[in-house]
Amino acid sequence: MRKILLIYTGGTIGMISNAQSGALESLDFAHLNAHIPELNRFDLEIEVKSFDTPLDSSEINPLHWKVIASWITEAYDAFDGFVILHGTDTMSYTGSALSYMLQGLRKPVILTGSQLPIGIIRTDGKENIITAIEMAAAHNENGEAILQEVAIYFESSLFRANRSSKISAHQFRAFATPNYPLLAMAGVQIEWYKENLFRTPLLELQSVFELDKRVLFWQLFPGMPIDLYAKSLEFPQVQILILETFGVGNAFSEPAFQALLQEFITKGGLILNITQCQSGAVQQGAYQTSTFFEKIGVISGADLTAEAALTKAMYALANLPQQQRAAFLKSNIVGELSVG
Numbered sequence: 328m329r330k331i332l333l334i335y336t337g338g339t340i341g342m343i344s345n346a347q348s349g350a351l352e353s354l355d356f357a358h359l360n361a362h363i364p365e366l367n368r369f370d371l372e373i374e375v376k377s378f379d380t381p382l383d384s385s386e387i388n389p390l391h392w393k394v395i396a397s398w399i400t401e402a403y404d405a406f407d408g409f410v411i412l413h414g415t416d417t418m419s420y421t422g423s424a425l426s427y428m429l430q431g432l433r434k435p436v437i438l439t440g441s442q443l444p445i446g447i448i449r450t451d452g453k454e455n456i457i458t459a460i461e462m463a464a465a466h467n468e469n470g471e472a473i474l475q476e477v478a479i480y481f482e483s484s485l486f487r488a489n490r491s492s493k494i495s496a497h498q499f500r501a502f503a504t505p506n507y508p509l510l511a512m513a514g515v516q517i518e519w520y521k522e523n524l525f526r527t528p529l530l531e532l533q534s535v536f537e538l539d540k541r542v543l544f545w546q547l548f549p550g551m552p553i554d555l556y557a558k559s560l561e562f563p564q565v566q567i568l569i570l571e572t573f574g575v576g577n578a579f580s581e582p583a584f585q586a587l588l589q590e591f592i593t594k595g596g597l598i599l600n601i602t603q604c605q606s607g608a609v610q611q612g613a614y615q616t617s618t619f620f621e622k623i624g625v626i627s628g629a630d631l632t633a634e635a636a637l638t639k640a641m642y643a644l645a646n647l648p649q650q651q652r653a654a655f656l657k658s659n660i661v662g663e664l665s666v667g
């Protein structure tokens with residue numbers, strides 16, 4: 328019998344509204360289990376591991392990613408697939424981080440959750456959990472897992488996690504991967520889009536558990552008060568600055584802004600350029616307004632999402648020597664970025 332490890336971290340799926348305030352609060356896994364008797368009907372062995380205190384995903388940080396990555400690593404040989412129940416708010420960050428932390432995966436890791444709690448009659452949680460488990464157990468005739476990467480299952484669609492963003496706070500269709508096609512669709516049958524699935528070149532799982540948070544993220548906007556922002560950009564306290572720029576990677580040519588970036592790079596900092604647009608990629612040099620970035624050695628983040636860029640930067644800082652980080656940031660490591 329195939330074995331699935333179900334990791335419960337919290338999120339709306341397991342919440343119930345507080346009698347006094349009406350605000351949603353997390354409950355333990357027993358509450359969830361009581362609402363999904365279907366979990367016992369699978370022809371699978373499902374083992375559950377739960378955070379001691381289930382969390383709203385706004386509370387999740389790299390220490391929680393470390394716990395999840397180490398649980399998966401410890402259980403890797405004994406299980407066929409992993410399903411993580413997680414709040415939707417930061418699910419794309421967790422999924423992106425895990426994709427770098429668990430390189431070499433040959434088994435599925437699927438995050439899911441819901442927009443409505445499991446106790447609500449119209450909940451989307453039941454279908455999400457049940458199909459995520461089914462996908463995590465799916466294998467081909469040779470017994471190999473069909474999915475061998477970190478993904479998000481939500482509202483009939485399976486997305487590559489490090490390409491995803493939460494796009495809706497109220498629709499059941501809460502996630503999208505505008506720069507990458509779906510990995511699978513669940514209709515009457517589960518349809519796998521095999522040509523879109525990631526396959527690792529690594530021979531075995533290479534887990535890492537440490538990330539380094541010395542990253543700044545600036546979303547540019549017209550009229551941005553550079554002097555205020557400048558105060559936060561101190562090397563070596565900050566090692567990587569991510570700029571979320573306009574269109575295909577453009578920015579204003581304000582001398583104070585350019586001088587600040589130049590100085591940061593001269594001191595040893597790295598700057599990664601990603602776009603504010605939901606889809607499409609940075610193309611430095613396409614417009615006059617991005618030629619300065621090219622000139623001073625800003626790294627093009629191509630079509631990386633903000634979530635994938637931030638977690639990639641944290642991974643690079645903690646796990647790679649300084650001279651390898653720039654090349655790593657611009658390469659496609661686990662399917663997070665389209666090159667060329």
Ligand code: ASP
Nearest residue numbers: 338339383384414415416
């Ligand atoms: N605030 C919740 C969370 O991210 C939202 C959800 O799960 O849908 O934990």
